[in-house]
Amino acid sequence: AFRQLFPEEYRRDVRKYVNKVVSYVYPYVEITFPEYQVDGWFERSEAFISIERYLSTNSTDRAKRLKASVVKDCESVVLSMDDYEEVIDEFNGIRIWWTSSKKIPQQRALFSYRGDEELRYYRLTCKREHRDVITNVYLKHVLDEGKAIAVRTRKRKLYTNNKSENWHGYKRTVWSHIVFEHPSTFDTLAMDPKKKTEILNDLMTFRMSKDYYKKVGKSWKRGYLLYGPPGTGKSSMIAAMANLLEYDIYDLELTSVKDNTDLRKLLIETSSKSIIVIEDIDCSLDLTGQRKEKKKEEAVKEDKKDPVEKKAEKDEDKKKKGSEVTLSGLLNFIDGLWSACGSERLIVFTTNYVEKLDPALIRRGRMDKHIEMSYCCFETFKVLAKNYLDLESHELFETIGQMLGETKITPADVAESLMPKSDEENADICLNKLIKSLEDAKEEARLKAVEDARIKAEEEKNVKKEEDDEKIQESDAKIVNDDKEQVNDSKENGVKDA
Ligand SMILES: Nc1ncnc2c1ncn2[C@@H]1O[C@H](COP(=O)(O)OP(=O)(O)OP(=O)(O)O)[C@@H](O)[C@H]1O
Numbered sequence: 001a002f003r004q005l006f007p008e009e010y011r012r013d014v015r016k017y018v019n020k021v022v023s024y025v026y027p028y029v030e031i032t033f034p035e036y037q038v039d040g041w042f043e044r045s046e047a048f049i050s051i052e053r054y055l056s057t058n059s060t061d062r063a064k065r066l067k068a069s070v071v072k073d074c075e076s077v078v079l080s081m082d083d084y085e086e087v088i089d090e091f092n093g094i095r096i097w098w099t100s101s102k103k104i105p106q107q108r109a110l111f112s113y114r115g116d117e118e119l120r121y122y123r124l125t126c127k128r129e130h131r132d133v134i135t136n137v138y139l140k141h142v143l144d145e146g147k148a149i150a151v152r153t154r155k156r157k158l159y160t161n162n163k164s165e166n167w168h169g170y171k172r173t174v175w176s177h178i179v180f181e182h183p184s185t186f187d188t189l190a191m192d193p194k195k196k197t198e199i200l201n202d203l204m205t206f207r208m209s210k211d212y213y214k215k216v217g218k219s220w221k222r223g224y225l226l227y228g229p230p231g232t233g234k235s236s237m238i239a240a241m242a243n244l245l246e247y248d249i250y251d252l253e254l255t256s257v258k259d260n261t262d263l264r265k266l267l268i269e270t271s272s273k274s275i276i277v278i279e280d281i282d283c284s285l286d287l288t289g290q291r292k293e294k295k296k297e298e299a300v301k302e303d304k305k306d307p308v309e310k311k312a313e314k315d316e317d318k319k320k321k322g323s324e325v326t327l328s329g330l331l332n333f334i335d336g337l338w339s340a341c342g343s344e345r346l347i348v349f350t351t352n353y354v355e356k357l358d359p360a361l362i363r364r365g366r367m368d369k370h371i372e373m374s375y376c377c378f379e380t381f382k383v384l385a386k387n388y389l390d391l392e393s394h395e396l397f398e399t400i401g402q403m404l405g406e407t408k409i410t411p412a413d414v415a416e417s418l419m420p421k422s423d424e425e426n427a428d429i430c431l432n433k434l435i436k437s438l439e440d441a442k443e444e445a446r447l448k449a450v451e452d453a454r455i456k457a458e459e460e461k462n463v464k465k466e467e468d469d470e471k472i473q474e475s476d477a478k479i480v481n482d483d484k485e486q487v488n489d490s491k492e493n494g495v496k497d498a
Pocket residue numbers: 188189190191228229230231232233234235236237352373411412413415
């Protein structure tokens with residue numbers, strides 16, 4: 001009837017008029033949140049996602065029909081209310097109705113990536129007199145709460161950078177990731193309890209200090225340098241940090257970054273609440289003082305080569321190294337202007353040789369806290385014994401403590417001894433295994449010391465011999481010279497005589 005009464009061209013005007021009349025007498029306000037933004041591509045609207053999360057926790061017991069969806073990367077199953085359901089929420093005594101619904105698009109957008117899918121949306125309805133409270137306070141509450149739920153339920157990720165050459169094309173991603181599930185925590189991490197507490201406090205303070213960093217004009221990040229021999233728990237410490245703070249980890253492999261520009265791109269694509277890790281920083285690049293010295297020597301040599309040969313060699317070098325990232329590029333990465341994009345970030349370097357690193361790289365402000373992870377001491381051992389064997393004390397502890405004082409052994413080796421290999425291996429057997437390996441380590445160290453002393457003595461002997469040889473040569477030369485002079489003298493004399 002509507003169609004017959006009003007021809008096509010009037011219909012829109014009539015609808016507008018009807019809407020106006022209705023809104024005058026209709027005592028409610030409605031707000032709609034579509035799933036996709038009008039100009040959005042694939043990206044679902046953030047507000048929609050937050051509302052979905054919010055309503056899923058607030059509505060699961062109220063809505064009768066629910067819909068399960070698996071959020072991307074199989075992170076978790078989200079239950080949300082099904083289409084055409086309604087739930088009622090209450091906020092400061094105000095009733096709010098939420099309905100979920102969908103529209104089937106009448107005409108397909110020309111370049112729609114989503115095809116003919118229906119357009120889902122949530123609609124909020126409330127009394128008109130509450131409009132201000134709802135738009136100003138309630139909606140913010142819903143969005144914040146939704147975001148917080150997302151953070152609570154999300155799985156954390158471990159990222160690694162893709163090779164620079166593979167950044168092009170349709171799926172241009174610079175980082176790849178998997179779900180981060182390392183079980184290491186500060187409870188399982190064995191180290192001096194005092195040091196551990198200090199680090200824990202440092203991290204917790206960092207997390208709470210958003211306003212402080214703003215006040216002093218620093219970007220909200222902190223650098224840690226972990227150094228020590230292999231197998232002393234550096235990587236375990238990083239995992240424990242991530243688990244404590246619930247941050248993502250970006251494990252940056254410097255050798256597959258082409259140059260400083262790409263390094264910056266990587267930085268921009270990291271998110272807040274994350275730890276950026278560069279492991280074995282001393283091996284990653286030509287960043288060490290000693291190698292620079294070597295370069296100077298090479299440069300002198302290279303000056304003498306012809307240009308064609310030089311270029312070929314350079315290309316070869318590039319292929320081998322695959323990276324032109326420089327020290328200054330890395331310094332900029334850590335605390336240049338770009339490093340302030342994003343916030344709440346830790347940057348962690350690990351190295352086995354702290355003395356090899358350029359001092360500029362590890363000065364305070366860049367690497368704020370230097371943490372030494374060292375060989376197993378008695379305190380460390382006690383934590384490991386508790387974790388691996390459930391032992392607080394044992395008659396063998398004293399012996400072990402004494403031996404640990406005399407011998408260097410890594411926590412990784414201690415852990416290996418303490419781990420029962422079969423059902424028959426009880427605590428006694430494991431502790432004895434440890435004592436045996438401590439004895440072995442001690443013997444090994446003794447032999448090495450003897451060998452070192454022998455080599456040193458030999459070197460000294462060689463040096464001395466060379467010196468002696470030189471002296472002998474010098475004195476020989478002198479004798480020869482003296483003889484010559486004498487001969488000359490006698491010749492002259494002879495001439496004279498003659
Ligand atoms: N301090 C520690 N507390 C608990 N476990 C440890 C500790 N140190 C080492 N381990 C054990 O030894 C293994 C190796 O440790 P980890 O990988 O953390 O060493 P690392 O210092 O990173 O060595 P590298 O320098 O070779 O990378 C870990 O899987 C862990 O089980």
